Amino acid sequence: MNTNITSTFLYFREGNSDKEYHVAIEPEGNGYHVTYAYGRRGNTLTTGSKTRQSVTLAEATTIYDKLVRQKMAKGYRTEDNQKPGPITHARDAGEDTGIRCQLLSSVDENQVSHLLTDKRYCLQEKHDGRRLMIRKTGNQITGINRRGLVVSIPNTIRQAVDKLPVDVLLDGEVVGETYHVFDLLELKGHDIRHKGYLSRHAGIVALLPPNDGSLLWVTTAMDSEWCACGLR
Known part of the structure; x- marks a missing residue:
């Protein structure tokens, strides 16, 4: 089954304000999460999720589309000032590759x-x-x-x-x-x-x-x- 993973990068510039906002649908297990990141462009971004638990793709898409519309209504635009479009990936999106990254370890x-x-x-x-x-x-x-x-x-x-x-x-x-x-x-x-x-x-x-x-x-x-x- 094909799985569409969507990601949008939005930017807002006005006066001294230069902000960015990212929103994405990411797979987890048999469901999906809508994640976001925001902050001043070039600085560390604050991240979070609009879904407390995984939801269906249809539910995630509804949340995602609403969030993008809200941000664009506030003046956010894509880098080329065009309406953002989805990034569609191959049928293996969400599959486990078997590769694991090395995570940070705390020290005393x-x-x-x-x-x-x-x-x-x-x-x-x-x-x-x-x-x-x-x-x-x-x-x-x-x-x-x-x-x-x-x-x-x-x-x-x-x-x-x-x-x-x-x-x-x-x-x-x-x-x-x-x-x-x-x-x-x-x-x-x-x-x-x-x-x-x-x-x-x-x-x-x-x-x-x-x-x-x-x-x-x-x-x-x-x-x-x-x-x-x-x-x-």
Whole structure:
């Protein structure tokens, strides 16, 4: 059965106000959730869900359409000032890929100073976006959420990943229509998780085009210094 996953990115500019609002229908189990994110453009967005529990696709679509209409009535528009349209994905949307991302682990406060000076660890900025892995296999681009389910990808990011010269599995987070990449898990069809992180990060820096605002590698620090290239 075909499953349509819809996502809309809206923006509002007036005077000193420059805000963005994202709304999406995302699959979970046998149902769907309507999620949203909002805030000043370029800043950390506040996220939430309009559905306390999963609902049918028809119910989710009704909630989604109403929310988009309400925002556009308040002056929000898409980037090109046109009426937003759905992003429709293949029949595998919502399916479990079997891939799981590595999640953050908490540490005790008394460990922080040690970790900051231990050369076996590095530091990266957290953008507080939507966690997303992206796999490129030939011409097929697949978005994978933190639960391992196939999800929607903004078209600008999809097009940028499609231009990469090799097959990859990237891990990162989406803020607006920018994908901040912090790990390279597969390269040219090979799993490279066993390699050291700095080696994988160097692969990201070498792989991503330098002037594409849709794909950015996350700056990495070691020894209390922010490294422009990700390595000392």
